Amino acid sequence: MALNNEFLLEKLQAQFGAAILGSEQVSDYLNVEIDAAKNAEILRFLRSDAELNFMYLTDLCGVHMPDQTNRELGVVYHLHNLEENYRFRLKAWLPILDPSIETASDIWAGANWMERETFDFYGVIFKNHPNLKRILNVDHMEFFPLRKEFPLEDTTREDKDDRFFGR
Amino acid sequence: MQEQSIFGEEHVIQDERQLNTLNLGPTHPSTHGVFQNVLQMDGEIIVSSEPTIGYIHRAFEKLAERRPYYQVTPITDRLNYCSSPINNIGWHMTVEKLLQVQTPKRVDYMRVIIMELARIADHLVCNMVLGVDSGALTGFTYMFQERERIYDMYEEICGARLTTNIGRIGGFERDFTPGFRKKLEEFLAGFPKRFDEFDALLTRNRIFMDRIIGVGPISAERAVSYSFAGPNLRAAGVDYDVRVMNPYSSYQDFDFMVPIGTAGDTFDRFSVRQSEIRESLKIITQAYNNLPEGNFFADCPEFYLPKKQDVYNSMEALIWHFKIVMGEVDMPPGEIYHAVEGANGELGYYLISDGGRQPYRLHFRRPCFIYYQAYGEMIKGQMLSDAIMTMSSMNVIAGELDA
Amino acid sequence: MVEAPDGIEGQGFFATSLDTVIGMARANSLWPLPFATSCCGIEFMATMGSNYDLARFGAERMSFSPRQADLLMVMGTIAKKMGPILKQVYEQMAEPKWVIAVGACASSGGIFDTYSVLQGIDKIIPVDVYVPGCPPRPEQIIDGVMRIQDLARSESLRRRSSEEYKQLLASYNIE
Numbered sequence: 001m002a003l004n005n006e007f008l009l010e011k012l013q014a015q016f017g018a019a020i021l022g023s024e025q026v027s028d029y030l031n032v033e034i035d036a037a038k039n040a041e042i043l044r045f046l047r048s049d050a051e052l053n054f055m056y057l058t059d060l061c062g063v064h065m066p067d068q069t070n071r072e073l074g075v076v077y078h079l080h081n082l083e084e085n086y087r088f089r090l091k092a093w094l095p096i097l098d099p100s101i102e103t104a105s106d107i108w109a110g111a112n113w114m115e116r117e118t119f120d121f122y123g124v125i126f127k128n129h130p131n132l133k134r135i136l137n138v139d140h141m142e143f144f145p146l147r148k149e150f151p152l153e154d155t156t157r158e159d160k161d162d163r164f165f166g167r
Numbered sequence: 168m169q170e171q172s173i174f175g176e177e178h179v180i181q182d183e184r185q186l187n188t189l190n191l192g193p194t195h196p197s198t199h200g201v202f203q204n205v206l207q208m209d210g211e212i213i214v215s216s217e218p219t220i221g222y223i224h225r226a227f228e229k230l231a232e233r234r235p236y237y238q239v240t241p242i243t244d245r246l247n248y249c250s251s252p253i254n255n256i257g258w259h260m261t262v263e264k265l266l267q268v269q270t271p272k273r274v275d276y277m278r279v280i281i282m283e284l285a286r287i288a289d290h291l292v293c294n295m296v297l298g299v300d301s302g303a304l305t306g307f308t309y310m311f312q313e314r315e316r317i318y319d320m321y322e323e324i325c326g327a328r329l330t331t332n333i334g335r336i337g338g339f340e341r342d343f344t345p346g347f348r349k350k351l352e353e354f355l356a357g358f359p360k361r362f363d364e365f366d367a368l369l370t371r372n373r374i375f376m377d378r379i380i381g382v383g384p385i386s387a388e389r390a391v392s393y394s395f396a397g398p399n400l401r402a403a404g405v406d407y408d409v410r411v412m413n414p415y416s417s418y419q420d421f422d423f424m425v426p427i428g429t430a431g432d433t434f435d436r437f438s439v440r441q442s443e444i445r446e447s448l449k450i451i452t453q454a455y456n457n458l459p460e461g462n463f464f465a466d467c468p469e470f471y472l473p474k475k476q477d478v479y480n481s482m483e484a485l486i487w488h489f490k491i492v493m494g495e496v497d498m499p500p501g502e503i504y505h506a507v508e509g510a511n512g513e514l515g516y517y518l519i520s521d522g523g524r525q526p527y528r529l530h531f532r533r534p535c536f537i538y539y540q541a542y543g544e545m546i547k548g549q550m551l552s553d554a555i556m557t558m559s560s561m562n563v564i565a566g567e568l569d570a
Numbered sequence: 571m572v573e574a575p576d577g578i579e580g581q582g583f584f585a586t587s588l589d590t591v592i593g594m595a596r597a598n599s600l601w602p603l604p605f606a607t608s609c610c611g612i613e614f615m616a617t618m619g620s621n622y623d624l625a626r627f628g629a630e631r632m633s634f635s636p637r638q639a640d641l642l643m644v645m646g647t648i649a650k651k652m653g654p655i656l657k658q659v660y661e662q663m664a665e666p667k668w669v670i671a672v673g674a675c676a677s678s679g680g681i682f683d684t685y686s687v688l689q690g691i692d693k694i695i696p697v698d699v700y701v702p703g704c705p706p707r708p709e710q711i712i713d714g715v716m717r718i719q720d721l722a723r724s725e726s727l728r729r730r731s732s733e734e735y736k737q738l739l740a741s742y743n744i745e
Contacts, residue, residue, distance in 0.1 A: 201652060223652065
């Protein structure tokens with residue numbers, strides 16, 4: 001049975017039912033939204049099931065949408081089945097006051113640093129991660145820089161002359 | 168004490184020996200770029216390592232949220248700066264996917280020629296520097312001249328040597344000039360012979376082979392689990408090439424092989440890159456000989472700068488010119504993931520647009536960042552000099568590691 | 571070939587001032603420390619290569635150890651995480667030492683006006699020559715090295731122990 005959007009959704013809904021919150025075709029790939037509490041089981045199923053067999057985690061990143069109350073921080077997984085050449089996107093939304101989700105680093109070894117980067121930029125806590133510390137920014141940084149409220153420039157600079165910066 | 172096998176079996180510490188800590192610091196002649204590894208060593212053998220990166224974190228993803236779509240291209244340049252045309256063209260293709268613009272075949276072939284030249288340049292640097300790290304400096308001096316020839320070709324098209332900012336969203340600003348054609352033909356004629364000289368210097372060299380066979384191996388299952396991509400993955404035995412799996416820019420029209428290794432060690436990575444240089448040369452020859460007629464740009468007036476004569480004579484062109492240069496053009500909302508085969512593997516762009524003039528979220532799927540995680544596992548049980556060779560052969564570029 | 575300085579010549583001897591001779595020796599045998607972090611580092615590799623050849627100017631031996639280098643060439647972006655390391659490398663160098671900031675990122679932060687990039691290395695170490703460009707062409711890098719040669723040739727022997735120099739270092743908190 002060829003691996004395509006309908007087959008994938010059928011299998012996921014049969015196995016997990018209510019944890020699959022919705023799905024949508026966005027340009028090339030299917031977006032599947034899942035309940036963040038069950039992400040470890042769903043990802044493990046996607047990897048180990050013989051027909052789905054998603055052995056390659058292409059990408060893991062975060063998104064911040066401050067307007068969606070209680071679902072501000074999102075974790076986006078891009079999965080790829082190399083043999084059938086099928087890709088899709090999985091999203092899990094978390095509230096900004098308690099953004100914690102299970103780690104995927106025991107399922108795919110490559111998720112380790114990708115999760116550290118998401119923690120560094122957005123503050124998403126990955127439970128049971130072997131080494132959840134900041135990876136790209138300085139260790140003593142208190143903010144999570146890629147959240148929308150954090151500014152791009154360094155605000156402690158004194159040498160910027162506003163005349164030259166068009167302000 | 169147990170004899171250390173060259174295939175990296177578990178090194179057993181006996182008699183409670185005291186371990187040494189060695190800081191392979193951010194500034195080191197052999198780490199090409201700034202990343203740190205604190206190694207625990209038992210004599211000359213490495214027992215464990217702890218990497219630290221982020222010494223050149225320039226906040227590309229946050230910077231991209233502040234810039235209109237054209238101004239993001241210079242940032243993408245600085246990701247894998249040894250092969251910056253691939254990054255630029257990949258970004259332009261992502262934006263074209265969002266706009267749902269179809270580029271003419273001629274643009275596709277022109278892009279293929281430039282991307283393959285960039286791939287040759289990057290693989291040359293990696294292999295040259297692998298030679299330098301093992302003491303063979305001659306290859307570097309000879310092959311850098313080839314890179315200079317490729318720089319000359321980039322200069323004909325876009326004016327810059329290294330960080331090219333090449334092309335436009337929708338194609339190119341001008342067709343291939345006669346100067347470029349002449350340089351490309353000279354390159355295609357003369358490069359194979361000079362490259363064979365470099366090959367003869369290293370590939371079957373007894374000392375070089377002894378130095379790198381069996382060093383830093385990784386198995387295919389571990390490589391897939393670590394989300395490796397590119398030559399590092401192909402050296403481990405998995406034939407995953409984005410140009411073949413999800414062809415873009417008319418790659419399906421070309422006839423080329425994808426070289427694969429068996430053991431995933433440094434020698435395989437070196438050989439895969441050498442073979443890929445030859446395959447890229449084949450692709451460029453096919454593309455150049457069959458360059459189709461047509462326009463060198465797609466029909467998207469919102470993003471493609473109109474001709475200067477029109478700007479001075481027609482009101483509409485003047486308004487488009489103003490809007491494009493000031494970055495005032497709004498994009499349709501959408502969510503795109505587009506991947507190209509960079510020199511290091513699958514370089515992905517995940518773009519979320521909310522309908523404004525700047526990206527809402529732009530995430531770069533950087534292959535270097537993802538496969539460098541496995542470095543600790545690859546050097547465990549090896550000697551320090553092997554660790555240096557493994558790092559050089561993985562082609563870790565600091566700009567792509569940290570973004 | 572370097573020209574002989576002004577002096578008194580005779581049978582088997584040549585007399586000139588000590589400043590001139592030492593300046594000439596220092597200027598024509600600068601040993602650089604390539605502190606290459608990013609893209610400018612690749613242009614430096616091109617400068618070292620056979621087309622643009624920095625070795626003609628006496629910079630034949632690239633030293634990667636600060637203890638053995640005269641000229642610190644900072645090429646590429648310096649992030650705030652890297653700042654203390656750069657300062658430590660500078661402090662480890664022996665006098666006389668010169669610093670050249672190659673590229674826009676090292677001179678002033680370049681196109682990266684962000685929270686994580688140091689806006690110019692002259693915030694932490696004193697710089698002698700700035701080479702602008704992104705990345706600068708090899709000819710520009712060589713021009714920068716030639717300006718350092720001019721500085722080295724004309725520097726007074728007492729400068730490094732003078733009060734003014736000590737105050738300069740103190741303003742950067744370098745002992």
